[in-house]
Amino acid sequence: MGPMEFLRTRHSESRAPLTQLAAIALLAIFPCFAANDVSIAADGMLIVNGDRTFVLGLYENPKDDAILDEATKAGINLIQSTPDTEQLDRLHNRGVYAWINVGSSIDLSADTDTRKASLKKLADDFAAHPSLLVWEVPDEALWNVWYGAELWRNRDEPKQQEELIAALEDKAKAEKLRAMRVDVRKHRAMAEYKQAEDIADAIWRELGKEPPNPELNTSNAPERAATMAAGMLDGYTHLKSICPTHPVWMNHAPRNSVAQRAAFNKAADAVGCDIYPVPPHIGGHSDLADRGLTSVGAFTRLMQDAAPGKPVWMVLQAFSWAELAEKKNDPDLDQQRHPTYHETRFMAYDAIVNGARAILYWGSAYTDRSKPFWGELLKVVRELADLQPVLSAPDADVExxxxxxxxxxxxxxxxxxxxxxxxxxxxxIVVNEWHDPLRYTIAGLNPARGATYTDTITGASVAADNGTITLSIPSYGVQVLRPSK
Structure with a gap:
C-alpha cells in the first residue's frame, strides 16, 4: 500500500456518512455543513481533515468502473463530478474526493436572483456530501470572452457573409461587398478591431440583415471581461457566505494578460492553467515564445504572478491532439502524438518545481486506452502518489x-x-529545463539533513561534501533525490 492509498483508507474509515436526519439538523444550524475539514495552508498546500494533501486530479469521471479503479489505485485523489449524488457516492465508495463545477451561476452580473438561488441549491444539495472537496467556476472563463468573439468575427461571420455575397445576382453590389471584406481583413491585420467590426456590421446591413451578434466583438472584450470578473467576484463572495467550508478554484487557458487573469483570480481560492504542449511546435497550445515542454513551468510561474499568495493547480495533458481533431484524415495527425512517458513525467515535475500545489489531467476521456500512453500516465501518477509525504511537505527553508x-x-x-x-x-527535486544534458552542483545543503542523496528511480547515490553535491542529468531530465544521514 502506497502512502496515498494509506491516507485514502484512513480518511474513508474515519468519515462515516451522515444520516439524512443529522444532515438536515446541521444545515438548520449552519449555512453550509461540510463532511470534510478543508483549508489552505499559508504555503498554499491543501489541508484535508488535518492532512497536508498534494492534489492529483482527473477531469474525467470514467463510466467504466474498471478504468475508474485503475485511476484511483494509481493515486488519483480528486475527480470532477457532475452535481449528482449517485456519482459522488461512486467516488466516495472508492475513497476519493470530488469537485463540482458551479457553472455560469457564479457570474452575478446578470440574472442575479436566479443565479444566487442556483448557488444555494448546489450548496444545500451537495456541500455535506463526504466526497465533495472543492467547487470549480466555469473553465477558461476569461479566455472564452475573447475566443467567442474570435470564432465569430474571424471564422463564422466571414464564411456566412461570403456565402451570401456569392449568391447575389447584383454583381456590382457583390464586388463592392467583397472589397469591404478585404477592408475588414486589413483592419484586423493591424489590430484595428473596432473599424473591422463596424465594416462587417455594415456588410450585414447592405445584405438586408441586422448583424446577428452585434455585441460579440473583439473590441469590447476587455469591457465584457471586466463585467464578468466583477460578476464572478460577487458570485464567489455570495457562495463563500453561504458555504465557507469549501475552496473555490478557477482554471484558465494559457492565454490573456497577467492583469486580466489577476482580476478574475479574485474570485477563487486556488487558480490554475491548462497547458498541453506535446508535440512541441505542432500543437500550438502555448502562445509564449517557449512553446515546448518547459512552457509548463513558464505558465506555472505566470499563474503565480497573477494570483500572489494563492495556490496554483496546473492542468496537464492526458490526450493527443490527433484525438481532438475534427478531420481524422488530416495527414499531419500522425505527428500529433501522445506525450511519451518521459515527457509526461517531465511536465509534472516541471510544474511542481515551479510552484504547483496540485496536478490535474484533462483529456483522458478522448484517449485510446489500448495504446501505451494511458498506462504510462498512470505510472507517473503512481510515482507522484508514492511521494505524497514529500510533495505535500513544506518547502525547505534553505538557500x-x-x-x-x-x-x-x-x-x-x-x-x-x-x-x-x-x-x-x-x-x-531537480529538473533540467535545457534540451541538452547538464552537469550541475548544488551547494548550501545542511549535512545534518542529508549526508547522501539517492535518485529514487535509478538508485544512483552521491555523498555530500561540505554541503555540496555534483551530478549529471539528461536533457529534460528529472531527479528526485532522497536524503539519508
Missing part, C-alpha cells in the same frame, strides 16, 4: 546555490531545484 559546468549551449534555461523538508531530511 541553495546552483552552478553548471561549462557547455556549448546558450543556456537561457537550466536546472531548477525544489527542496522539500520532511521528517527524513531535505529532499531535492
Amino acid at each position: 541553495l546555490q546552483i552552478s553548471l559546468d561549462e557547455t556549448w549551449g546558450s543556456l537561457d534555461q537550466g536546472i531548477r531545484v525544489l527542496p522539500k523538508e520532511t521528517n527524513d531530511g531535505t529532499w531535492l
Whole structure:
C-alpha cells in the first residue's frame, strides 16, 4: 500500500456518512455543513481533515468502473463530478474526493436572483456530501470572452457573409461587398478591431440583415471581461457566505494578460492553467515564445504572478491532439502524438518545481486506452502518489546555490531545484529545463539533513561534501533525490 492509498483508507474509515436526519439538523444550524475539514495552508498546500494533501486530479469521471479503479489505485485523489449524488457516492465508495463545477451561476452580473438561488441549491444539495472537496467556476472563463468573439468575427461571420455575397445576382453590389471584406481583413491585420467590426456590421446591413451578434466583438472584450470578473467576484463572495467550508478554484487557458487573469483570480481560492504542449511546435497550445515542454513551468510561474499568495493547480495533458481533431484524415495527425512517458513525467515535475500545489489531467476521456500512453500516465501518477509525504511537505527553508559546468549551449534555461523538508531530511527535486544534458552542483545543503542523496528511480547515490553535491542529468531530465544521514 502506497502512502496515498494509506491516507485514502484512513480518511474513508474515519468519515462515516451522515444520516439524512443529522444532515438536515446541521444545515438548520449552519449555512453550509461540510463532511470534510478543508483549508489552505499559508504555503498554499491543501489541508484535508488535518492532512497536508498534494492534489492529483482527473477531469474525467470514467463510466467504466474498471478504468475508474485503475485511476484511483494509481493515486488519483480528486475527480470532477457532475452535481449528482449517485456519482459522488461512486467516488466516495472508492475513497476519493470530488469537485463540482458551479457553472455560469457564479457570474452575478446578470440574472442575479436566479443565479444566487442556483448557488444555494448546489450548496444545500451537495456541500455535506463526504466526497465533495472543492467547487470549480466555469473553465477558461476569461479566455472564452475573447475566443467567442474570435470564432465569430474571424471564422463564422466571414464564411456566412461570403456565402451570401456569392449568391447575389447584383454583381456590382457583390464586388463592392467583397472589397469591404478585404477592408475588414486589413483592419484586423493591424489590430484595428473596432473599424473591422463596424465594416462587417455594415456588410450585414447592405445584405438586408441586422448583424446577428452585434455585441460579440473583439473590441469590447476587455469591457465584457471586466463585467464578468466583477460578476464572478460577487458570485464567489455570495457562495463563500453561504458555504465557507469549501475552496473555490478557477482554471484558465494559457492565454490573456497577467492583469486580466489577476482580476478574475479574485474570485477563487486556488487558480490554475491548462497547458498541453506535446508535440512541441505542432500543437500550438502555448502562445509564449517557449512553446515546448518547459512552457509548463513558464505558465506555472505566470499563474503565480497573477494570483500572489494563492495556490496554483496546473492542468496537464492526458490526450493527443490527433484525438481532438475534427478531420481524422488530416495527414499531419500522425505527428500529433501522445506525450511519451518521459515527457509526461517531465511536465509534472516541471510544474511542481515551479510552484504547483496540485496536478490535474484533462483529456483522458478522448484517449485510446489500448495504446501505451494511458498506462504510462498512470505510472507517473503512481510515482507522484508514492511521494505524497514529500510533495505535500513544506518547502525547505534553505538557500541553495546552483552552478553548471561549462557547455556549448546558450543556456537561457537550466536546472531548477525544489527542496522539500520532511521528517527524513531535505529532499531535492531537480529538473533540467535545457534540451541538452547538464552537469550541475548544488551547494548550501545542511549535512545534518542529508549526508547522501539517492535518485529514487535509478538508485544512483552521491555523498555530500561540505554541503555540496555534483551530478549529471539528461536533457529534460528529472531527479528526485532522497536524503539519508
